[in-house]
Amino acid sequence: MPFPAPNPDINGTMTEKLQTAVGIRDVFLRGERSALDIAEEHLAAIKRIEPSVDAFLTLCEDGALERAKELDEKRRRGERLGLLAGVPVAVKDNICTRGVRTTCGSKILGNFVPPYDAHVVQRLLAEDAVIIGKTNMDEFAMGSSTENSGFKVTRNPWDPTRIPGGSSGGSAAAVAAGMVPLALGSDTGGSIRQPGAFCGVIGVKPTYGRVSRYGLVAFGSSLDQIGPLARTAEDAALLLDVIAARDERDSTCARHEPEDYVAATRAPNLEGARFGVPEEFYVEGGLSAEVCDALEAARRVFESMGVEFVDVSLPHSRIDVEGGALSSYAVGTYYVLCTAEASSNLARYDGVKYGYRSDDHDSMIDMYSKTRGQGFGEEVKRRIMLGAYALSSGYYEAYFLKAARVRRLIKEDFDRAFEEVDLIFCPATPTPAFKIGEKTDDPLEMYLSDIFTISANLAGIGAASVPCGFSPEGLPIGLQLMAPHWQDGRLLRAAAAYQGQTDWRLKKAKG
Amino acid sequence: MPISPDEVEHVAQLARLELTDQEKRKFAGQLDAILTYMEKLNELDTSGVEPMLHGVEGRQPARPDSAGPSLPRDEALRNAPESQNGFFRVPPIID
Numbered sequence: 044m045p046f047p048a049p050n051p052d053i054n055g056t057m058t059e060k061l062q063t064a065v066g067i068r069d070v071f072l073r074g075e076r077s078a079l080d081i082a083e084e085h086l087a088a089i090k091r092i093e094p095s096v097d098a099f100l101t102l103c104e105d106g107a108l109e110r111a112k113e114l115d116e117k118r119r120r121g122e123r124l125g126l127l128a129g130v131p132v133a134v135k136d137n138i139c140t141r142g143v144r145t146t147c148g149s150k151i152l153g154n155f156v157p158p159y160d161a162h163v164v165q166r167l168l169a170e171d172a173v174i175i176g177k178t179n180m181d182e183f184a185m186g187s188s189t190e191n192s193g194f195k196v197t198r199n200p201w202d203p204t205r206i207p208g209g210s211s212g213g214s215a216a217a218v219a220a221g222m223v224p225l226a227l228g229s230d231t232g233g234s235i236r237q238p239g240a241f242c243g244v245i246g247v248k249p250t251y252g253r254v255s256r257y258g259l260v261a262f263g264s265s266l267d268q269i270g271p272l273a274r275t276a277e278d279a280a281l282l283l284d285v286i287a288a289r290d291e292r293d294s295t296c297a298r299h300e301p302e303d304y305v306a307a308t309r310a311p312n313l314e315g316a317r318f319g320v321p322e323e324f325y326v327e328g329g330l331s332a333e334v335c336d337a338l339e340a341a342r343r344v345f346e347s348m349g350v351e352f353v354d355v356s357l358p359h360s361r362i363d364v365e366g367g368a369l370s371s372y373a374v375g376t377y378y379v380l381c382t383a384e385a386s387s388n389l390a391r392y393d394g395v396k397y398g399y400r401s402d403d404h405d406s407m408i409d410m411y412s413k414t415r416g417q418g419f420g421e422e423v424k425r426r427i428m429l430g431a432y433a434l435s436s437g438y439y440e441a442y443f444l445k446a447a448r449v450r451r452l453i454k455e456d457f458d459r460a461f462e463e464v465d466l467i468f469c470p471a472t473p474t475p476a477f478k479i480g481e482k483t484d485d486p487l488e489m490y491l492s493d494i495f496t497i498s499a500n501l502a503g504i505g506a507a508s509v510p511c512g513f514s515p516e517g518l519p520i521g522l523q524l525m526a527p528h529w530q531d532g533r534l535l536r537a538a539a540a541y542q543g544q545t546d547w548r549l550k551k552a553k554g
Numbered sequence: 555m556p557i558s559p560d561e562v563e564h565v566a567q568l569a570r571l572e573l574t575d576q577e578k579r580k581f582a583g584q585l586d587a588i589l590t591y592m593e594k595l596n597e598l599d600t601s602g603v604e605p606m607l608h609g610v611e612g613r614q615p616a617r618p619d620s621a622g623p624s625l626p627r628d629e630a631l632r633n634a635p636e637s638q639n640g641f642f643r644v645p646p647i648i649d
């Protein structure tokens with residue numbers, strides 16, 4: 044059976060020479076290249092490509108070069124080097140980096156320089172990675188296109204008239220354009236997987252609690268999770284191996300040890316595996332033809348490796364098409380819960396301890412209101428308003444508690460499905476990347492671009508998007524895999540097996 | 555039920571958000587549309603279903619209650635818009 048052949052007309056270049064994180068580390072460890080040389084090469088690539096993509100909010104040029112020299116020294120002394128030795132990594136700008144501005148894409152944190160590192164940043168440094176910069180994002184991770192950034196719009200490296208997805212759009216675009224082999228993102232309702240799919244890179248949202256959220260600026264605390272973006276499953280697994288460590292500073296962080304994710308990618312035998320296809324996701328008018336075709340082709344690849352596909356039912360994640368518009372209980376549930384959590388999490392931005400303060404005020408309360416009114420962007424204000432409404436007296440039961448009950452029904456659907464199957468196989472997004480400006484006037488329309496990713500956050504399970512082809516216009520398409528709680532290794536094993544049979548990963552956006 | 559400009563004003567006040575008149579008008583319409591969408595959840599019978607409030611449920615043990623290192627005062631104050639004598643400085647609270 045022929046596997047999907049690369050389309051020579053797409054707006055990209057085929058290259059065998061793409062550097063993976065594993066490859067970069069190994070040439071450094073073998074002494075074939077210095078860390079300084081590697082860092083300089085990546086910084087040069089960023090200078091060349093960044094003007095047409097705008098993926099970064101802050102570049103750590105001096106810090107990266109300094110650190111690379113230290114790593115060269117460390118290697119010369121014969122000291123033990125870490126899993127990411129010499130590997131340049133980009134970090135989403137809602138993850139705190141000591142001494143490096145961390146804005147969360149918001150003017151209200153425009154001058155914030157954290158006095159501490161997030162747990163995941165401590166892990167990167169402990170494993171000898173080189174942090175190359177902080178990436179653009181929708182303000183406070185609220186958005187699906189990175190257009191809600193308070194600073195700039197990032198463009199999709201495959202087509203500069205289109206969005207990279209969001210909210211981790213800067214991280215996805217930086218990896219897709221070849222500026223870095225690895226980036227960290229965060230995913231509250233699809234913010235790693237959706238931009239991963241739109242930019243043609245792997246994006247993994249681990250099981251809730253697998254990665255410490257210490258130092259991640261909080262948005263929806265019961266939904267947020269940090270995860271990797273990479274071009275290969277092995278690279279994504281490597282970064283997850285580094286960041287999935289116990290941390291008592293996040294009380295929701297898992298106490299049990301993580302599995303070895305790179306090892307999972309090196310045993311990519313899927314013979315006899317069962318993948319579930321949620322019938323409720325495939326409704327007439329719910330999915331564009333190109334996504335449908337790419338998913339069908341990917342299914343045949345998995346079948347050729349011995350995977351059995353069976354129908355499963357996720358009734359409370361059902362997608363309906365009403366009057367030409369998509370709708371789903373999961374989207375409604377998500378936007379009640381995440382806005383409620385956001386409205387309380389964002390209460391801390393009051394102009395007192397850090398960040399922006401309005402200087403035009405006549406009292407304490409007036410200072411709070413003006414600081415927040417001027418410092419937050421429109422989508423953040425809209426979500427704070429929604430959340431405050433859903434939590435306000437008289438509406439708490441009708442909106443917040445109702446949604447929290449439906450959340451349990453959504454999770455129980457997954458529990459039942461995973462009694463029958465090892466993984467769930469479904470689309471990552473309804474369409475490929477949309478145009479810049481296309482959905483900015485209609486918040487609801489924008490929310491619906493996450494219709495396939497939201498359920499995994501509500502259920503707390505791990506999920507990944509994996510590039511599986513291109514539209515006729517040359518835009519990347521992603522499939523999504525979802526795993527039972529704590530079975531994130533299955534996602535990476537299946538992604539590695541699929542990549543071993545296809546060559547989508549070898550394509551690189553022109554940038 | 556349609557959301558009135560008064561309600562928008564009330565919620566904005568609860569959230570300590572000063573909104574422009576234009577934002578108030580825009581949000582009233584948009585919040586209305588989004589809340590109507592959320593009312594779709596009422597199609598579902600959730601009687602007897604416990605609310606799910608955490609990403610993964612189960613025991614969340616507290617750490618031992620012991621003192622450890624914390625941020626030095628000058629570092630904690632470094633990002634403050636205004637500070638004085640080792641404190642955060644804010645506008646007068648009492649006239």
